[in-house]
Amino acid sequence: MWPKEFDYVRASSVDDAIQQTSDNTDAKILAGGHSLLPAMKLRLSEPGKLVDISRLADLKGISANGTLSIGAMSTHAEIAASADVQQYCASLATACGMVGDHQVRNFGTLGGNIAHADPASDPPTVLVAAGATIHIKRSRGERSVSAEDFFIDLFTTDLEDGEVITRIEVPNLSGHKAAYVKMPHPASRYAIVGVAVILEMDGDTCKSARVAVGGATVSAMRASGAESALSGSSLDDAALNAAASAVQSDISDALMGDVSYPESYRQAMSGVYLKRAVKAALG
Amino acid sequence: MELTGKYTFEADQQSTWDLLMNTKAIAAAMPGVEELIPVEGAENQWRAEASLKIGAIGGTYTGVISMSEHDEPSKYRLTVEGEGQASIINGTAVIELLPNSDDSNKTTIQWVAEANISGKLARVGQRLIKATANMMSKRFFSALAKMLESDSTE
Ligand SMILES: Cc1cc2nc3c(=O)[nH]c(=O)nc-3n(C[C@H](O)[C@H](O)[C@H](O)COP(=O)(O)OP(=O)(O)OC[C@H]3O[C@@H](n4cnc5c(N)ncnc54)[C@H](O)[C@@H]3O)c2cc1C
Numbered sequence: 001m002w003p004k005e006f007d008y009v010r011a012s013s014v015d016d017a018i019q020q021t022s023d024n025t026d027a028k029i030l031a032g033g034h035s036l037l038p039a040m041k042l043r044l045s046e047p048g049k050l051v052d053i054s055r056l057a058d059l060k061g062i063s064a065n066g067t068l069s070i071g072a073m074s075t076h077a078e079i080a081a082s083a084d085v086q087q088y089c090a091s092l093a094t095a096c097g098m099v100g101d102h103q104v105r106n107f108g109t110l111g112g113n114i115a116h117a118d119p120a121s122d123p124p125t126v127l128v129a130a131g132a133t134i135h136i137k138r139s140r141g142e143r144s145v146s147a148e149d150f151f152i153d154l155f156t157t158d159l160e161d162g163e164v165i166t167r168i169e170v171p172n173l174s175g176h177k178a179a180y181v182k183m184p185h186p187a188s189r190y191a192i193v194g195v196a197v198i199l200e201m202d203g204d205t206c207k208s209a210r211v212a213v214g215g216a217t218v219s220a221m222r223a224s225g226a227e228s229a230l231s232g233s234s235l236d237d238a239a240l241n242a243a244a245s246a247v248q249s250d251i252s253d254a255l256m257g258d259v260s261y262p263e264s265y266r267q268a269m270s271g272v273y274l275k276r277a278v279k280a281a282l283g
Numbered sequence: 284m285e286l287t288g289k290y291t292f293e294a295d296q297q298s299t300w301d302l303l304m305n306t307k308a309i310a311a312a313m314p315g316v317e318e319l320i321p322v323e324g325a326e327n328q329w330r331a332e333a334s335l336k337i338g339a340i341g342g343t344y345t346g347v348i349s350m351s352e353h354d355e356p357s358k359y360r361l362t363v364e365g366e367g368q369a370s371i372i373n374g375t376a377v378i379e380l381l382p383n384s385d386d387s388n389k390t391t392i393q394w395v396a397e398a399n400i401s402g403k404l405a406r407v408g409q410r411l412i413k414a415t416a417n418m419m420s421k422r423f424f425s426a427l428a429k430m431l432e433s434d435s436t437e
Contacts, residue, residue, distance in 0.1 A: 028339070036339050042407055044340045044368060116338055119414065154411070154418050155338025218414055256414035 003040035007049040014058050014164055018139055020051045022162030027051055029164060031073060031112035034104050059111065059166060064088050068170040072111025076123075077102075079110060089130050089170045091178040091196055091281075095122040098182060100189050111165040114150065117157045117219060119256055120190035124151055125214035126180050128222060129196035133169040138162055144169075151219040154256070176200055179280035181273050182215065191215030192261050195247075195273040197230075197281050204234050211243075211274065213251050216266035223250035226274060235278060243278070244271030284400070286376075286416050289393040290424035294431050296382040299390040300356035302427055303378070312426035314419055319348065327351060333365075337415060342368040356380060370402030392424060 008030075011017035021027045026048035030036060039045035053059060059073035064084035079085050080097035099105050099113075099122050113123050114134065127134075127147040135144045139162060147168075150158045159165065182194035191214055198210040209230035214220040225246035233239030248267050257263035292299045302308055306329060310319045315336070319329035328349040335341060346365025353359045362375040376396035383389035400412055408415075 039339045042403065044342065044403070044407070046342070118338070120410070154414050155340070156418075218418065256417075258410040258413060260410075 001041040001043075003037070004043060004046045006040075006047055008052065009049065010052045011056060014053070014056060014137055014166060017051050017053050017056070017164055018137060018162055020049070021164075022139055024049060025161055029053055029115075031115075032075065032107040032109045033112075034100075034108040035112060035116040035118065053164065059164075064172075067172060070110055070168045070170070072165040072167055073109050074111075076100075076105035076108050076110070076113070080105065087174050088172050089126070089178070091180040091198070092123065092126045092130065092170065095126045095180040095182075095194075095196070098122055098180070098184070098189070110168055114147075114168070115157065115159055115165055117151055117155050118190070119154055119218050119220075120185070120188075120192070120215050121220075122180070122182060122191050122194055122214070124220035125191075125194045125212045126196045127168065127170070128214075128220045129178075129198050129210045129212035130170050130173060131210065132171075134158075134165060135167045135169060136163050137166050138164070142166075147220075148222055151221070154218045156219070173198060177281040177283070179277045181277045181280055183269055183273060193266050193269045193273050195270060195277040197274070197277040199230070199235075199278070199281050206230050206233055206235050206239075211247065211277075213247060213270050213274075216256070216263075216270050217251050217254040218256050219254070221251065221254055223247045223274075225250045230278065235282065240275045240278060244274050247271055247274045284398050284413060284416075286374075286396040286398055286413065286420070287394065288417060288420050289391055290421070290428065291383070291389055291391045292424075292428050292431060293388060294390055295387050296380050296390045297356045298431070299380055299392065302431060303359075303380075303392075304350075308427060308430055312423050312430070314422050315344075322347065325349075333367075337418075344368070344372070346372070352377075366402075368403055370400060370404035372398070372400050372404075374398035394420070 028047040030050040030052045060071045062082045063069050068088040076096040076099040080093050085093045132147040133144050134150045145158050176198050178198040180196045182191040193216045194214040196212045200207045209227045211223040211226040226243040229243035229246045247270050255263040306319045310316050315333040316331050319331050322328040333344045344365050344367030349362045351360045358379050365372045376394045378394045381391045
């Protein structure tokens with residue numbers, strides 16, 4: 001399968017990439033190409049020009065300095081293997097390590113993954129639970145938005161044409177118990193249901209909890225009912241059962257499904273995977 | 284594939300009906316549509332072109348929209364036959380306008396649609412078709428609802 005003919009330019013800087021995509025609405029940013037190129041080969045996407053940001057040093061690198069800063073061009077494999085990510089937000093390393101297969105993890109980037117906002121993606125769910133911040137550059141300057149507000153709907157984010165994601169910032173969660181678990185699609189490995197939990201523990205009591213769900217929903221989202229059910233509890237069976245039923249109502253207005261895995265099935269599985277996530281977090 | 288949904292408008296049943304019959308409003312509310320052009324010699328039938336963009340995926344679709352079985356102000360049928368991106372999309376929906384029993388200034392629109400999609404979109408996009416259709420319906424009705432709100436504040 002061949003894509004429609006297109007122009008290709010390698011951006012010389014982030015500002016250059018912004019300018020080339022703001023001047024021309026038919027132009028698209030190219031990062032790892034693992035979502036965009038398949039769509040182009042199927043001719044489901046026919047941009048006239050690709051602006052390649054993959055060699056921009058400004059968008060690379062991971063650093064941990066109070067908070068974790070991940071360049072948008074970091075690949076899933078780099079994030080999964082990063083000692084800084086494992087220390088500050090281990091469940092993000094887990095999620096990136098579960099993306100697709102080796103080829104996808106070696107090319108696909110975190111910036112591309114969240115810009116694309118496939119509902120079946122893994123990293124967005126952890127970023128929402130972790131309270132991450134997305135940093136964006138545009139011709140008028142820079143702005144930042146919380147992960148929770150960034151993901152709006154199916155393939156729909158807060159990002160506008162002519163904007164480039166520069167980095168993703170994650171708070172230091174090293175003192176928390178956290179986990180990401182997913183039910184992978186048997187063929188693509190994309191998430192049918194993914195649940196991220198981040199627990200602040202005080203002895204055996206859960207002081208506070210953050211829970212996010214993806215895969216089952218049109219976009220990654222917080223599950224506040226489940227968070228309340230876990231907070232203040234000792235995470236015993238009663239609390240887990242209450243949280244498992246709360247998460248199902250939290251996501252009831254945003255469910256998605258298909259012929260193989262209908263909405264009702266994914267909704268039920270969100271409860272099952274929430275329990276697994278809490279157990280995995282407590283290790 | 285069956286699609287169902289509902290949406291509540293802040294208007295009485297007749298005003299909601301008038302809005303749903305207003306082709307200018309419908310064209311403005313349909314995602315990616317510029318205008319509805321009446322089909323010559325046919326009643327309640329329009330031609331439309333839509334350029335849709337969802338994430339990295341986008342393309343142009345053309346089709347014919349028709350309304351029938353009018354039962355003013357409570358029920359009608361909306362039929363769409365379209366094609367684009369090497370795919371054929373056919374759908375027919377029965378749309379009901381249900382007045383709210385406690386508040387006459389609220390009307391709930393409820394639709395039951397049967398949609399058939401064949402071709403490339405069906406082959407490669409199976410997992411997303413239903414959610415996409417639901418998102419488009421939600422955008423359509425919420426855009427119409429916004430028009431009502433801006434009318435009443437004028
Ligand atoms: C077989 C297969 C299996 C997969 N399985 C999984 C999975 O299990 N879980 C999962 O989460 N993902 C999965 N993916 C998706 C994978 O993670 C993609 O790599 C990722 O979604 C896109 O990243 P990319 O760098 O390849 O982006 P590209 O394909 O280059 O770009 C994607 C979109 O984002 C835009 N974009 C890219 N970077 C930026 C930026 N910095 N600023 C603004 N816009 C930008 C582009 O313009 C384009 O619209 C899979 C992909 C494949 C092919």
